[in-house]
Amino acid sequence: xxxxxxxxxxxxxxxxxxxxxxALVGADHVSDAAPDxxxxxxxxxxxxxxxxxxxxxxxxxxxxxxxPGTEDELAAVVRFARARRIPLIPYGAGxxxxxxxxxxxxxxxxxxxxxxxxxxxxxxxxxxxxxAGMNGGQxxxxxxxxxxxxxxxxxxxxxxxxxxxxxxxGAGQNSTRYGKIEDMxxxxxxxxxxxxxxxxxxxxxxxxxxSVKDLMIGAEGTLGVITELTLRxxxxxxxxxxxxxxxxxxxxxxxxxxxxxxxxxRPAVVRLYDAEESGQRTSAGGxxxxxxxxxxxxxxxPRRVAEAECGLALEIATAHGGARSDxxxxxxxxxxxFESYSPKWQSRGYYMDTIEVTAPWSAIPALxxxxxxxxxxxxxxxxxxxxxxxxxxxxxxxxMTVRGVPEPDAQALALHAHAWETVQRLCLEAGAxxxxxxxxxxxRGGWLRAELGSGFTLLQALKDHLDPDNLFVPGxxxxxxxxxxxxxxPEGDVQ
Amino acid sequence: MSTDAAPLEGRALxxxxxxxxxxxxxAMPMDDAAQHEAxxxxxLSMIALAVIDGQLAPDAxxxxxxxxxxxxxxxxxxxxxxxxxxxxxxxxxxxxGPAPAAADAAAAGAGAGAGAAAGGPSTGGAR
Numbered sequence: 001x002x003x004x005x006x007x008x009x010x011x012x013x014x015x016x017x018x019x020x021x022x023a024l025v026g027a028d029h030v031s032d033a034a035p036d037x038x039x040x041x042x043x044x045x046x047x048x049x050x051x052x053x054x055x056x057x058x059x060x061x062x063x064x065x066x067x068p069g070t071e072d073e074l075a076a077v078v079r080f081a082r083a084r085r086i087p088l089i090p091y092g093a094g095x096x097x098x099x100x101x102x103x104x105x106x107x108x109x110x111x112x113x114x115x116x117x118x119x120x121x122x123x124x125x126x127x128x129x130x131x132a133g134m135n136g137g138q139x140x141x142x143x144x145x146x147x148x149x150x151x152x153x154x155x156x157x158x159x160x161x162x163x164x165x166x167x168x169x170g171a172g173q174n175s176t177r178y179g180k181i182e183d184m185x186x187x188x189x190x191x192x193x194x195x196x197x198x199x200x201x202x203x204x205x206x207x208x209x210x211s212v213k214d215l216m217i218g219a220e221g222t223l224g225v226i227t228e229l230t231l232r233x234x235x236x237x238x239x240x241x242x243x244x245x246x247x248x249x250x251x252x253x254x255x256x257x258x259x260x261x262x263x264x265x266r267p268a269v270v271r272l273y274d275a276e277e278s279g280q281r282t283s284a285g286g287x288x289x290x291x292x293x294x295x296x297x298x299x300x301x302p303r304r305v306a307e308a309e310c311g312l313a314l315e316i317a318t319a320h321g322g323a324r325s326d327x328x329x330x331x332x333x334x335x336x337x338f339e340s341y342s343p344k345w346q347s348r349g350y351y352m353d354t355i356e357v358t359a360p361w362s363a364i365p366a367l368x369x370x371x372x373x374x375x376x377x378x379x380x381x382x383x384x385x386x387x388x389x390x391x392x393x394x395x396x397x398x399x400m401t402v403r404g405v406p407e408p409d410a411q412a413l414a415l416h417a418h419a420w421e422t423v424q425r426l427c428l429e430a431g432a433x434x435x436x437x438x439x440x441x442x443x444r445g446g447w448l449r450a451e452l453g454s455g456f457t458l459l460q461a462l463k464d465h466l467d468p469d470n471l472f473v474p475g476x477x478x479x480x481x482x483x484x485x486x487x488x489x490p491e492g493d494v495q
Numbered sequence: 496m497s498t499d500a501a502p503l504e505g506r507a508l509x510x511x512x513x514x515x516x517x518x519x520x521x522a523m524p525m526d527d528a529a530q531h532e533a534x535x536x537x538x539l540s541m542i543a544l545a546v547i548d549g550q551l552a553p554d555a556x557x558x559x560x561x562x563x564x565x566x567x568x569x570x571x572x573x574x575x576x577x578x579x580x581x582x583x584x585x586x587x588x589x590x591x592g593p594a595p596a597a598a599d600a601a602a603a604g605a606g607a608g609a610g611a612a613a614g615g616p617s618t619g620g621a622r
Binding site: 004005006009033034035036038039040044049052053055065067069091093094095111113114116117133135136137138141156157158159336338339340342343344346347 | 507510511512513514515516517518519520521523525527530531532533538541542544545548549550551552556557559560561573575576
């Protein structure tokens with residue numbers, strides 16, 4: 001059971017090194033005041049929300065919070081931490097949902113939000129260089145004002161930072177056309193655990209050995225702190241054309257989307273909802289009476305190209321039994337695409353979580369059915385809804401919402417953990433990947449060895465070499481934890 | 496999206512906002528002072544909630560944190576649910592009355608020490 005906040009505050013001892021840290025960045029940018037420690041003790045890991053709403057600390061309080069204002073200050077903080085053996089966690093906006101930013105061993109939290117400026121825009125090469133702590137919504141708005149977009153538009157756009165996107169290897173809702181963040185990052189700068197600057201110069205492609213850039217993208221801060229990114233830019237599209245479809249069965253919808261992707265069309269948005277989620281987004285008396293499975297697509301770019309692609313997609317959908325509806329579900333989605341559905345449930349004592357995996361098309365129907373049936377067998381009161389977005393010629397992201405009803409914590413948390421174990425196990429059995437874009441953090445650590453096989457040994461060896469004192473985000477990404485660290489993830493054999 | 500959120504006030508409002516991942520933060524100023532997680536509406540709500548529930552002492556450090564509402568005021572127009580969280584936090588803080596005098600002078604400043612704020616340091620370290 002997580003510790004009560006009042007007990008954690010009582011147990012906190014002011015770090016003796018705090019004045020030295022303040023000398024590096026300024027006293028206004030260092031704190032170990034109780035309210036500050038409390039708000040940095042969580043991210044958006046649902047388990048952390050379950051604890052916070054009950055006045056409990058999910059892991060531990062951080063030892064302190066520091067907010068460097070420049071890359072040089074950050075490097076100084078890292079060198080200081082290494083010299084003093086102080087574990088640390090870089091922090092953007094805390095929007096991660098796997099607990100990557102939750103302190104579990106009284107880490108020093110390093111808030112990067114003061115690094116929040118666009119460094120430059122190159123209108124010839126169509127690239128932008130931006131500091132890691134910039135808010136995603138402010139970044140995209142600034143680009144839009146200049147006529148550009150990165151095309152990276154996650155639901156968390158307004159509540160996340162650019163560096164966080166890369167650190168967790170995220171995806172936006174337009175990933176089908178523009179790719180995931182790893183497809184957009186051309187170059188970066190980062191501070192390694194020894195305080196050195198790593199620079200990957202921005203170029204379109206290179207053949208100089210394995211990608212060093214990709215050691216940082218998705219490492220969740222375990223191998224270094226990203227300070228700056230150079231991303232690909234696009235001009236804002238001339239048109240955005242919605243295509244809303246109803247399908248008679250889930251299989252028909254999946255087959256149609258697979259055919260769209262394998263026909264070399266490039267929709268910006270593709271979303272197919274199962275019966276549960278379709279029902280929440282459609283009304284009776286139209287296309288969806290006979291074709292209850294909703295799909296929302298968007299084609300964008302030059303008008304003539306978008307119209308041609310939209311027309312071809314409609315032909316494919318029709319050949320699979322689909323029919324076009326009015327655009328109301330698209331406009332509703334568009335109006336709320338950057339909001340979260342969770343507060344109304346979490347604040348009422350429900351136990352809501354989301355799990356996203358990547359599966360081949362050939363595996364999706366059986367994987368979906370097995371998970372749905374297995375969760376229903378766990379508890380008939382457990383809500384389960386799914387949609388498929390981020391689609392590719394080879395497969396798709398299956399995005400599942402699981403929600404337990406209000407009940408005593410012990411029962412609810414056991415069911416929550418059991419649901420996670422069920423989904424991840426069935427996913428691995430199906431040959432799918434345990435995560436498409438949320439990352440690993442603390443919560444998924446127990447499954448990483450099964451996901452990566454001998455690749456996990458490589459990852460741990462790399463971590464041990466770069467960070468021999470295990471100071472950077474220790475215990476996350478499935479990597480070795482520090483002695484005495486609090487365990488957030490489900491107990492027991494989760495592999 | 497149906498929020499089922501209005502009308503909320505007091506603890507229910509703070510709980511709702513503490514559970515919200517702050518899409519409103521895009522409206523916060525970009526200056527240095529606002530780049531502090533404790534200045535977001537959700538964090539202010541989290542602090543207020545902890546005070547209401549007796550988990551956080553309403554001492555000088557807590558009052559100083561609850562007074563940092565300037566950035567959150569800018570979020571009001573961007574709240575998807577139409578809440579004025581900064582206003583609610585300011586009203587809540589005003590309702591706390593004067594701070595207990597003695598123990599808190601040191602706690603209000605940056606880096607003053609949560610241990611002091613909670614009644615004196617004791618053992619830290621990982622559990």
